[in-house]
Amino acid sequence: MFNNLLAIAQRTIIQLMRDRRTIALIFIVPLVIASLIGVSIPNKEVLNSFLPAMLALLILFFGFLLSGISFLRERSQGTRERLMASPVSRMDILVGYLLGFLLFALVQTLVLFFYTLYVIKVDFTGDLWQVILFQILIGILSVCLGIFISAFARNEFQMVQFIPLIIVPQVFICGVIFPVSQMPEWLQWIAKFLPLTYGVDGIRALMLQGKDLMDIGKEIGALAGYAVVLMILAGMSLRRGKAA
């Protein structure tokens, strides 16, 4: 039953592992960003608030980018057509991709987490496993978002153009840099509809406020809701009988 999705997950992992430069960049870039943030923000309180939000942002960003571009290449290389003509189901493809990319997203989260904790020395009051579970949820959402959005791009250049449209506004509106409560009311209203708002609030609660997963039900519910909707949309973009 799980053979096909495991085959797809394994293939996705091998594919990325063979691209050593991409692997190096996946792990080095977040550390460079975190280091820059660490040295450029002298205020410890600001740093404590900013870096957890970066964890949520980076998993959203890399999950979106990796899955979106990989899926686009799947289409442009013709392998998607080949997959769709095979016995695999849409769910196999989606879950297979999710498992494959989540592995990288999680390793990336762990590397960044320990780096911020032990090198940049962010104050942390919480459980690592809870942070990881929460990051998995954001990771699922980001992979589905990437797959869905890739249906609207015809090439990698177009896919990259979606970053300023989909990811960058969330950096400014969702409380990564400035608290949402200090923004104009209409912007706060928009923030309520963006998934990163819940990602940032949730991870700050887990890492800084000593809360656990049970305390952030609203954030988990919102992110899970987005993940389900995006998974349905991503699945619809993979419909058989649709011109590739």
Next chain:
Amino acid sequence: MKDSAISLQNLVFYYGKLKVIDHVSLEIPPGISFGLLGSNGAGKTTLIRLMVGLLKPQSGRVSCLGQMPGPASARNMGYMPQLPSLYTELSVAQNIDFFARIYGLRDRQKRLQRVNEIIKLVDLWPKRNVSVAQLSGGMKQRVSLGCAIVHNPPLLFLDEPTVGLDPELRVHFWDYFKSLTEQGTTLIISSHTMDDAAHCRKLVFMREGRIIALGTPAELKAAVGRPEASLEDAFLYFIRHGEVKSNVQ
């Protein structure tokens, strides 16, 4: 026809407003190589995509081995698209192994054995661990064929399989296709070269989404009315004479 490997009934397909397949009906018997011949844009690839279930017709019906195309029937089909359609970062062996796995070859040992057999068959053994990105166009075609046949399907769709192959390899491919039909496999092959057409047991000439002729190569040549007529002559003859029905069913 009850015993057909493929049955197409009055298929119509539009890309947007453009009619690409225009009321195509066809019965393809099992165990033969069946050619779809036509110039670029004749509708050959679209017809194959309809048969494998990648596209859904606006009207009409497709049946492959008695089933509607879809995930359930896909296990009995092999599909080699026009472009190599491979994971370029993966090696030759990894590509073939992946497709073997998703087509249901689960036992690791048996799968490995079958993958090795296929790599030798497509004459790429020395390149088995080389990534596909580093292969020539002809080698990619061979890997692509390997991915399509690894599960030994009874029904095989090959979209322009000999494009980019050198003459020696082309002969090698056709010898292999012949051996497949002898074992009972039904081959649907699209091409725009008459060399390929001559190898098919039966074929259709297509133009602007319609079938303009159907028959064996000998029957199609005979329709021209000249003893020395080639398949190319036959193709031009049917094009010039417009709507021509199949001379042989």
